[in-house]
Amino acid sequence: MMNHTLNAAAAAIPLHRSRSARAGYRATVRAWVTPFNVWAVVIIAAGLPITYARFTQGLASVTNLTDASPWGLWIGFDVLCGVALAAGGFVMASAVHLFGLHDYKPLVRPAILTGFLGYFFVVIGLMYDLGRPWRLPYPLFYSPGVTSVMFEVALCVALYLTVQFIEFCPAVFEWLGWRSARQWAVRLTIGASAFGVILSTLHQSALGALFLIAPGKVHPLWYSPHIPILFFISAVAAGMSMVIVESTLSHRAFPVQTAGHDITEMDRLVLGLGKAAAVVLMTYFALKCLALAHGRHWHLLLTPYGAWWLVEMLGFVLLPCVMFTTAVRKSRAGWARWAAVVTVCGIVLNRLNVSIITYRWNAPDRYVPNWREIIISLMIVTLGLLSFRWIVTRMAVLRDDLSDAALLRPPTRFSDGAMTS
Amino acid sequence: MSVNRRDFMRMAAVGLAGAAPAAEARADADSRISDAWMGMLTDLTLCVGCRKCEWACRDANQLPEPKPIDAYDDKTILEQRRRPDALNLTVVNQYDASAGGGSSAYVKSQCMHCFEPACASACLVGAYRKTAQGPVVYDTSACIGCRYCLVACPFEMPAYTYNSAMQPVVKKCMLCFERIIEGKTPACASICPVEAITFGKRSELLQLARKKIESDPQRYVDHVYGEHEAGGTCWLYIAGRPFEELGFPSNVDTTPYAERTAQFLSTVPFIQTIWPAVLMGAYAFSQRRETLAH
Ligand code: SF4
Ligand code: SF4
Numbered sequence: 001m002m003n004h005t006l007n008a009a010a011a012a013i014p015l016h017r018s019r020s021a022r023a024g025y026r027a028t029v030r031a032w033v034t035p036f037n038v039w040a041v042v043i044i045a046a047g048l049p050i051t052y053a054r055f056t057q058g059l060a061s062v063t064n065l066t067d068a069s070p071w072g073l074w075i076g077f078d079v080l081c082g083v084a085l086a087a088g089g090f091v092m093a094s095a096v097h098l099f100g101l102h103d104y105k106p107l108v109r110p111a112i113l114t115g116f117l118g119y120f121f122v123v124i125g126l127m128y129d130l131g132r133p134w135r136l137p138y139p140l141f142y143s144p145g146v147t148s149v150m151f152e153v154a155l156c157v158a159l160y161l162t163v164q165f166i167e168f169c170p171a172v173f174e175w176l177g178w179r180s181a182r183q184w185a186v187r188l189t190i191g192a193s194a195f196g197v198i199l200s201t202l203h204q205s206a207l208g209a210l211f212l213i214a215p216g217k218v219h220p221l222w223y224s225p226h227i228p229i230l231f232f233i234s235a236v237a238a239g240m241s242m243v244i245v246e247s248t249l250s251h252r253a254f255p256v257q258t259a260g261h262d263i264t265e266m267d268r269l270v271l272g273l274g275k276a277a278a279v280v281l282m283t284y285f286a287l288k289c290l291a292l293a294h295g296r297h298w299h300l301l302l303t304p305y306g307a308w309w310l311v312e313m314l315g316f317v318l319l320p321c322v323m324f325t326t327a328v329r330k331s332r333a334g335w336a337r338w339a340a341v342v343t344v345c346g347i348v349l350n351r352l353n354v355s356i357i358t359y360r361w362n363a364p365d366r367y368v369p370n371w372r373e374i375i376i377s378l379m380i381v382t383l384g385l386l387s388f389r390w391i392v393t394r395m396a397v398l399r400d401d402l403s404d405a406a407l408l409r410p411p412t413r414f415s416d417g418a419m420t421s
Numbered sequence: 422m423s424v425n426r427r428d429f430m431r432m433a434a435v436g437l438a439g440a441a442p443a444a445e446a447r448a449d450a451d452s453r454i455s456d457a458w459m460g461m462l463t464d465l466t467l468c469v470g471c472r473k474c475e476w477a478c479r480d481a482n483q484l485p486e487p488k489p490i491d492a493y494d495d496k497t498i499l500e501q502r503r504r505p506d507a508l509n510l511t512v513v514n515q516y517d518a519s520a521g522g523g524s525s526a527y528v529k530s531q532c533m534h535c536f537e538p539a540c541a542s543a544c545l546v547g548a549y550r551k552t553a554q555g556p557v558v559y560d561t562s563a564c565i566g567c568r569y570c571l572v573a574c575p576f577e578m579p580a581y582t583y584n585s586a587m588q589p590v591v592k593k594c595m596l597c598f599e600r601i602i603e604g605k606t607p608a609c610a611s612i613c614p615v616e617a618i619t620f621g622k623r624s625e626l627l628q629l630a631r632k633k634i635e636s637d638p639q640r641y642v643d644h645v646y647g648e649h650e651a652g653g654t655c656w657l658y659i660a661g662r663p664f665e666e667l668g669f670p671s672n673v674d675t676t677p678y679a680e681r682t683a684q685f686l687s688t689v690p691f692i693q694t695i696w697p698a699v700l701m702g703a704y705a706f707s708q709r710r711e712t713l714a715h
Contacts, residue, residue: 060583070568100707131566145547
């Protein structure tokens with residue numbers, strides 16, 4: 001883990017001439033060379049020159065964007081998928097703080113952190129995509145265009161990022177040992193959660209509503225006047241599934257942090273979430289069918305795009321729904337975890353279908369991402385994971401809140417005794 | 422687009438049965454049309470594909486990499502299908518004779534200067550403006566470069582300077598707004614050697630188009646493109662062949678595109694008022710349950 005690395009590295013510096021230090025140094029390097037770290041270094045090394053090109057020579061130098069296909073991977077994946085998958089924050093916060101489902105408390109902080117980092121890196125992705133990213137505050141502070149759905153997205157995302165930061169503040173203040181600030185921040189939790197639900201409802205649906213204005217471009221099977229509701233409902237399912245996926249991965253990646261967790265209790269929570277996700281997915285499936293019937297598009301199911309629509313709907317909505325249901329009935333948390341993975345993939349597929357794969361489906365010149373765009377997207381995801389790791393190995397996110405006594409201790413920062421002992 | 426559909430959406434988004442009827446704003450669509458609006462009428466049966474308008478446009482807009490007017494005599498470019506881009510705010514395409522006979526048709530395309538522009542409604546910094554004179558103009562000073570306007574335009578007209586790192590901008594025809602203000606005719610209309618492009622009041626151009634079609638029904642299809650498309654546009658076309666055959670999008674709404682998103686935005690206040698009530702109710706309920714449990 002990175003903590004060991006940093007400790008050992010810090011120790012190695014003043015002594016680097018002695019033989020034992022050199023051995024220690026080698027051990028450090030070996031401990032550091034994990035598959036993920038190697039991946040991170042490679043992808044960032046590849047991403048930096050692309051970043052340089054992007055900001056010195058313009059979008060044309062690194063993307064395949066055209067006048068006809070003005071939105072590519074950075075909007076379709078980084079923004080649309082990023083926001084949908086970060087919905088776990090508002091779902092968990094409202095479940096626990098507003099609806100009183102206190103059992104799920106251990107999942108709230110990781111969900112809020114995932115949400116906050118998700119949105120934060122959505123904004124980073126947006127900085128790459130916007131022609132003039134330095135004008136990012138313009139819509140809010142200089143020249144608001146209130147007739148635009150995009151304006152609503154911008155406003156809600158900006159506010160929600162702030163809300164999530166406030167929601168995560170208690171963990172930060174615990175880490176810093178600021179007791180009174182923590183108490184103060186905790187008091188904001190209820191209000192922040194409620195505000196977060198409203199903002200999330202608005203911008204999750206607004207991301208779908210962006211496409212309302214392009215009926216001739218998005219394929220009719222994916223275009224629907226109900227697309228705002230479809231985006232919102234599917235984001236709720238995505239958020240719940242991401243909470244399951246994230247907690248599963250965290251257990252593997254951060255055993256020290258999750259040592260205190262009761263495995264059977266975690267399984268119970270996963271099944272509870274799975275049950276809720278099954279209901280949400282069923283609703284989503286029904287609404288999708290309703291939209292299909294409403295648009296009278298049944299005949300399109302026989303076209304190649306129809307087959308693709310069925311793949312999405314059956315393989316990535318109905319299948320995980322059934323998996324969740326079976327998992328709950330048979331008390332198999334493992335199945336629910338796999339169902340969550342499928343759901344997450346399904347939402348990614350849906351967002352890409354709407355924004356890229358079926359966008360201008362009948363045009364001869366279609367957008368295919370440039371490999372450089374893919375690298376940047378991967379780099380942003382990697383930076384998000386690195387940030388997640390940096391934070392959870394320091395702050396009380398996965399492990400329980402620190403007790404008041406622990407709060408009196410100085411922040412743990414680089415000395416990791418409290419976590420490893 | 423129907424009232425039912427919109428009501429359905431509103432109800433479902435808000436969770437309210439019987440929400441207020443949505444069609445208030447629709448009834449007086451005609452009253453939004455200004456008689457002062459100027460426009461253009463392109464008669465595609467007259468166009469000979471000389472591309473002089475392309476040159477004049479590039480010249481009048483002082484676009485980079487200017488080419489001499491002779492360069493536009495090159496007809497090989499007509500073999501490709503082009504759309505307006507950052508260097509050519511208007512382009513002429515050739516459509517070969519239809520199976521039924523006749524000769525090639527040439528189509529000049531550019532921004533249509535919609536009555537209720539989708540681009541303007543989509544812009545989150547209000548960079549677009551429908552001027553009192555009719556042209557839809559774009560101002561770079563606030564544009565953040567999100568390119569939502571490119572997504573929104575049903576005619577796919579705006580272009581973007583993707584190759585500029587520091588000052589990328591949207592590029593589109595502005596109907597020579599500056600020239601109109603000075604009382605001049607737009608560059609393309611003034612150069613056209615066969616007078617295929619007529620500049621004038623939109624309302625009068627529509628009359629002219631109708632008169633032309635009526636006086637020679639053999640020559641024209643009975644369709645003034647732009648009269649109703651996208652809710653009406655200041656640029657009008659008449660042609661000798663169905664517009665679908667000439668590369669015009671055939672599936673455009675006859676209501677303004679902006680309405681589709683306006684409808685969604687109108688649900689926002691509902692969510693803002695109903696959600697807090699629901700959430701606070703749920704919170705109060707869960708608190709009460711806990712108190713009772715203790
Ligand atoms: S044609 Fe497109 S760019 Fe021109 S005014 Fe209409 S929506 Fe805007
Ligand atoms: S690219 Fe510029 S003009 Fe177009 S919608 Fe975005 S901010 Fe507005």
